[in-house]
Amino acid sequence: MQQRYLVLKLIQTSGPIGRRPLADTAGLSERETRSVVEALRDQQLIRVAKEGATITTDGESVLENLGPLVELQYGKNVLAKRIKSYFSIQDVHIVKGDSSEPGGSNELLGTEAASVFANRIGNGRIVAVTGGSTMAAIPKHLSCYPGAEDTVFIPARGGVGDNIGQQANVIAATFAHACNASYKSLYYPESLSEEAHAIFLREPTARKMLELYETADCLLHGIGDAKKMAAMRDSDEEEQQLLDSRSAKGEAFGYYFNGAGETVHHLRTVGIQTEHLKRIPLVLAVAGGSEKAEAILSYLRGATKQTVLITDEGAAREIVNLLAND
Secondary structure: HHHHHHHHHHHHHOOOOOOHHHHHOOOOHHHHHHHHHHHHHOOOOOEEEOOOEEEEEHHHHHHHHHHHHHHHHHHHEEEEEEHHHHHHHEEEEOOOOOOOOOOOOOOOHHHHHHHHHHHHHHOOOOOOOOOHHHHHHOOHOOOOOOOOOOEEEEOOOOOOOOOOOOHHHHHHHHHHHHHOEEEEOOOOOOOOOHHHHHHHOOOOOHHHHHHHHOEEEEEEEEEEEEEHHHHHOOOOOOHHHHHHOOOOEEEEEEEEOOOOOOOOOOEOOOOOHHHHOOOOOOEEOOOHHHHHHHHHHHOOOOOOOOEEEEEEEEHHHHHHHHHHOO
């Protein structure tokens, strides 16, 4: 039922559409797609011609009448599958609600992220975490998992702003305390000159942390709106104008991305770099809220295949809407 609904919905929005592009968009094999298309044709819900499949009046009626029920039952799965397939990432988990709405929170995201992390970390032992309110909501829902005592949590980069409870060092320590693991801290000022940065890199503490970044097994990070993150960091007017001129939309671990997923600016810091992502086996990106959809989309366009996105319905639906309007 889920497959038939998804294929019928895609034919409605994209028809006439051929079987191969339909399979790619739906995330199904060509064999599965052929079976579904034949069933829908036999039920006279679609027409199949040389130019592709189109929906019939009966098909429109089925979507109109069954849509609310199917969306209620399978809506999140459909959204997750579409996003996963479109960006070719490892997985997508969607929780209820919209954290951008009044009364919305990151608690459901935190609960889901904790569960996904504990189930997927396996033998991973070096875990880098970023700062931010979404990351801060995860540790309270995390309990010990097999081998947790051998895990080392490290900050993916320095803290942001004056809220010490949302800085990466503190959150890494909170993760460690939640599951009886260990952690290491890295104290790096939010802004250093190029010369001071070069000197800092020669410090033993920095060199040891760089070695850990090279061998990280997992990165847990949030995604922020570019403008809001620049303001939170008290970026000077010149930097904010630079981000505007380069159409920055999203930010993650100190990198700013435009709508095409390209890096348009990044902070000079010691921490996870984009080149590390290709080598990290598990990347958990956690962000929700319809207001963040554009920022999340900018990150996903350049995301590595081992990325697992954990988001909410508000963000997921808006991401799909943005993709439909591309």
